[in-house]
Amino acid sequence: MFQRFEATTRPADGPPRLADLRRQMAAAGLDGFMVPRADAHQGEYVAPRDERLAWLTGFTGSAGFAVALRDRAGVFIDGRYRVQVRAQVDPAHFTPVPWPETKLAAWLREALPGGGVVGFDPWLHTFEQIDKLLEELAGSGVGLCESDNLIDRIWDDQPGPPLGPVVPYPAALAGEEHAAKRGRIAAELRAAGQKAAVLTLPDSIAWLLNVRGSDIARNPVPHAFAILHDDGRVTLFADPAKCDAALAAHLGAEVTLRPPVAFDAALRSLPGPVRLDKASAPIALAGLLNEAGVEIRWGADPCLLPKARKTPAEIAGTTEAHLRDGAAVVEFLSWLDATVPTARLTEIDVATELEVCRRATNALRDISFDTIAGSGPNGAIVHYRVTRDTNRDLAPGDLLLIDSGGQYIDGTTDITRTVAIGDVGHEEKLCFTRVLQGMIAISRARWPRGLSGRDLEALARYPLWLAGQDYDHGTGHGVGAYLSVHEGPQRLSRSSEVALEPGMILSNEPGYYREGAFGIRLENLIVVQEAPALPGGDDRAMLCFGTLTYVPIDRRLILADMLSAEERAWLDAYHAQVRDRIAPRVSEAARVWLGRATAPL
Structure with a gap:
C-alpha cells in the first residue's frame, strides 16, 4: 500500500469536540484532562484508535x-514541531506551548492558581510521568485524578483496536532462537530475585518471541502484553x-496464548517480586499489582539492551537491506535530477516516486515512516508531512529535504538527503557544509568504552555552534532490525546516559x-563497532562507528574550501565506497548518474 496524502490535517469540528470534552470534565468534577499522544504500550506511533490528540x-x-482546562487548552510540543503545530491547531481554541522549556507543572500552577483536579x-501515562508531575505540583493545590478516558466517551466513530496477524520471524535473521532469549532474560530475573517481568512494549515482545505484527502502520509490531x-x-x-496455528507452533509449549481480558487477573495472581518499568509501563499496572498485594520491583524492561545489541545475523541482514535500499534511493535521485529540468514536480510526486523505487526491489514490506519531502520553506518543518493542502511545486533555487526509509524483512532503513533544485544561494551552501561537517565528525568518532550518546553529540553541533547556529532535535536515535525505526534506549542526545555498545544501530542526522x-538534514545509519588499535595508542578498549547507509551526498551544495583535509578525505572515501557497492545494483542510467555524483571533490 502506498503512502496516503490526505486533503487536510485539521478536523473541521475541532472546537465542538473541545466543548464536548469540557462538558464531560464538568460531569466528572474535573478542572482539566490530559490527552497524550500515547497508547497503553507507550509507542511513538499509534493505531488510528489511539489518535486522540490529533x-x-x-x-x-x-x-x-x-x-x-475549563478556560484554556494547551498543546505541548518540542522543537521539532514548533512550526507544524501553528499550521495545524486552531489558535482561537488551542495554545501551542513550547515543551520542555515550559514544564507542565509550571503551566498548571499558573493556569489553576486556586488549585484544581486534573484527570x-x-x-496512557507511565508511573514515571505521573510521579514526576505530582512531585513538581507539590504544594500547588493542583491534584491529579485517575479517570476513564473522556475522549473515548465523545469519539462516536472511534476506530476499533487493530487486529493485524502475529507471525513468526525467522531465527536465521534474528540470530537466536526465542527459547534462548527467554532463558537468558529469565536468568537475569532470577539473579535479581524477581519472579516475573511484565512486558508492555510491542517491540520488546516482538524481539523476545521472534514474532512480528502489523497493528501499527510502518512498524511491524503486534499490540500485546506479556509476562x-x-x-x-x-x-x-x-x-x-x-x-493462528502457525504462530502457536512457532511459540511452542513454553509460551501460553491468552486473550487480553485475562491480563488483569493474571497480574493479580502473580507471585512477587515483579519487575515493572516505570518509564514505559502504564501506571494502571502498578495499581493492579498494588491492589493485589504483589510486590513491585522497578527496573528497566529487560529486553531493551539485548534488543539494542544486534546479533551478527541482524547486522548482516541490515547491511544487505541498506545496500538494497541505497540502490533504490540512487535510482530515485537519478530520476529526480533527470526530471527536474523538464517537468513540473511536486512534493507528493517526490514521495510517490521514491516509494515506487523502493517497491521495485520486490523486497519492501512497507516504508518505515511516512516520507518527509519538504521543499523550500516546508523543509524547515522538521517532521513535515505533505498533504494535498500543503503540497508545493519544486522551484529553482529550492533545497529539497527528503527523509525516508524502508521496512525489509532483513532490516529497517532511515536516510535523509538534502538536494539542490537548480542553483541555490551561498547561504544555503554555507549551512549545508556545516551540517555535513557535523555528520562527518560523528562518522569519524572514536571513544573509550563506557561513553554515552550525550558525550559524543556535541561533535555534530560544533561546526554550527561556531557560526551561532543549532538545531532543536537530537542528533541520533536507535533503529531496530525489522522493528521500530525509532528504538531505545541508545541515542545521540544531550539527555542520553545509556552507554554505547557494539551492535547498537543509531542514526547520525x-x-x-x-x-x-x-x-537541511543529512542522515546515515551507523553501527557501534570495536575500534582497531592505532600505532602509539593507549592499551584501552575503544569503539567507533561503521557506516550502513550508502547514498551520495549532493556535491553541488558543498563549499569544499570549508572542509579540512581529513573531512575531504572522508567524503571522497565514502563516495568511492558508495560507487563500488551500489553501482552493480542499479540501472545503466543510474550508474552514469552515480559516477558523476560520487566524483572526488
Whole structure:
C-alpha cells in the first residue's frame, strides 16, 4: 500500500469536540484532562484508535500532548514541531506551548492558581510521568485524578483496536532462537530475585518471541502484553483473532496464548517480586499489582539492551537491506535530477516516486515512516508531512529535504538527503557544509568504552555552534532490525546516559532549519563497532562507528574550501565506497548518474 496524502490535517469540528470534552470534565468534577499522544504500550506511533490528540486538536506530530482546562487548552510540543503545530491547531481554541522549556507543572500552577483536579487515563501515562508531575505540583493545590478516558466517551466513530496477524520471524535473521532469549532474560530475573517481568512494549515482545505484527502502520509490531516468568515461560496476551496455528507452533509449549481480558487477573495472581518499568509501563499496572498485594520491583524492561545489541545475523541482514535500499534511493535521485529540468514536480510526486523505487526491489514490506519531502520553506518543518493542502511545486533555487526509509524483512532503513533544485544561494551552501561537517565528525568518532550518546553529540553541533547556529532535535536515535525505526534506549542526545555498545544501530542526522526559507538534514545509519588499535595508542578498549547507509551526498551544495583535509578525505572515501557497492545494483542510467555524483571533490 502506498503512502496516503490526505486533503487536510485539521478536523473541521475541532472546537465542538473541545466543548464536548469540557462538558464531560464538568460531569466528572474535573478542572482539566490530559490527552497524550500515547497508547497503553507507550509507542511513538499509534493505531488510528489511539489518535486522540490529533482527533481533538488537529496536531498530527509523533510527540506531544494536550491539556484541556475549563478556560484554556494547551498543546505541548518540542522543537521539532514548533512550526507544524501553528499550521495545524486552531489558535482561537488551542495554545501551542513550547515543551520542555515550559514544564507542565509550571503551566498548571499558573493556569489553576486556586488549585484544581486534573484527570488522566492511567492506561496512557507511565508511573514515571505521573510521579514526576505530582512531585513538581507539590504544594500547588493542583491534584491529579485517575479517570476513564473522556475522549473515548465523545469519539462516536472511534476506530476499533487493530487486529493485524502475529507471525513468526525467522531465527536465521534474528540470530537466536526465542527459547534462548527467554532463558537468558529469565536468568537475569532470577539473579535479581524477581519472579516475573511484565512486558508492555510491542517491540520488546516482538524481539523476545521472534514474532512480528502489523497493528501499527510502518512498524511491524503486534499490540500485546506479556509476562515473562523466571523459568523462561511466557504468557502472551493478544487477541485470538491475531493468532493462528502457525504462530502457536512457532511459540511452542513454553509460551501460553491468552486473550487480553485475562491480563488483569493474571497480574493479580502473580507471585512477587515483579519487575515493572516505570518509564514505559502504564501506571494502571502498578495499581493492579498494588491492589493485589504483589510486590513491585522497578527496573528497566529487560529486553531493551539485548534488543539494542544486534546479533551478527541482524547486522548482516541490515547491511544487505541498506545496500538494497541505497540502490533504490540512487535510482530515485537519478530520476529526480533527470526530471527536474523538464517537468513540473511536486512534493507528493517526490514521495510517490521514491516509494515506487523502493517497491521495485520486490523486497519492501512497507516504508518505515511516512516520507518527509519538504521543499523550500516546508523543509524547515522538521517532521513535515505533505498533504494535498500543503503540497508545493519544486522551484529553482529550492533545497529539497527528503527523509525516508524502508521496512525489509532483513532490516529497517532511515536516510535523509538534502538536494539542490537548480542553483541555490551561498547561504544555503554555507549551512549545508556545516551540517555535513557535523555528520562527518560523528562518522569519524572514536571513544573509550563506557561513553554515552550525550558525550559524543556535541561533535555534530560544533561546526554550527561556531557560526551561532543549532538545531532543536537530537542528533541520533536507535533503529531496530525489522522493528521500530525509532528504538531505545541508545541515542545521540544531550539527555542520553545509556552507554554505547557494539551492535547498537543509531542514526547520525544533524540539521539546520530556517523558518520560512529552507531546511537541511543529512542522515546515515551507523553501527557501534570495536575500534582497531592505532600505532602509539593507549592499551584501552575503544569503539567507533561503521557506516550502513550508502547514498551520495549532493556535491553541488558543498563549499569544499570549508572542509579540512581529513573531512575531504572522508567524503571522497565514502563516495568511492558508495560507487563500488551500489553501482552493480542499479540501472545503466543510474550508474552514469552515480559516477558523476560520487566524483572526488
